Amino acid sequence: MSLKDRKVINIGTVSELTGLSIRQIRYYEERQLIFPERTKGGTRKYSFSDVEKLMDIANKMEDGWQSHEIRKMEEKKLKDPKLRHKMIEGQLNAAFGMKNYNYSK
Amino acid sequence: MSLKDRKVINIGTVSELTGLSIRQIRYYEERQLIFPERTKGGTRKYSFSDVEKLMDIANKMEDGWQSHEIRKMEEKKLKDPKLRHKMIEGQLNAAFGMKNYNYSK
């Protein structure tokens, strides 16, 4: 694809760009949320798209979602082009910053 | 600026992307042709723009230009927005792949 998809960034730099710890970044890979490439030596390489995805993951985690839930959301996004509900849910989520907001409060 | 200007690529990856040796990349920095950033630890970081610039430098070097000449060209490009001659010269250069082409031949 474009430059945004070229896997050229090391984990240390990704950590700085996202604010996530290296431990967290590796864990999200273990949970199948991101898929970095590797150099011959085994060093992980990420793209700018990965960085964006990680920032999104970070937001969802803060909102209380679990890694497997976030993984499901990604799968949905790929198969279901028309995700009205999810989108709206996501917007509300971003606005209120909480997973289950008590609207009646 | 944009993502193309974010200094996030390590020298090893730049070497793969450009086909240049690490030695060459460091040398072009020494000659003031490129200006990577550094991590706290001293590791060099390059942008996609740097990668493009390096590929251009590689072409010019192949055409027989010397590093200081290439540096001058860059300076011109920055100060003189209307570089008709240089541009044309560059095009011819790219077309024929030689510094001094003998048109009479």
Added chain:
DNA sequence: CGTGTAAGGAATTCTGACACG
């Protein structure tokens, strides 16, 4: 479940220098 950390090792990068030309 998600993340911090110490452990030991391997891969990556750095600088200054010598070599060739």
Added chain:
DNA sequence: CGTGTAAGGAATTCTGACACG
């Protein structure tokens, strides 16, 4: 001038595991 290379060291990253919760 431009680039390869061996040298010694420092910074970066890797994996598997233990800890806490």
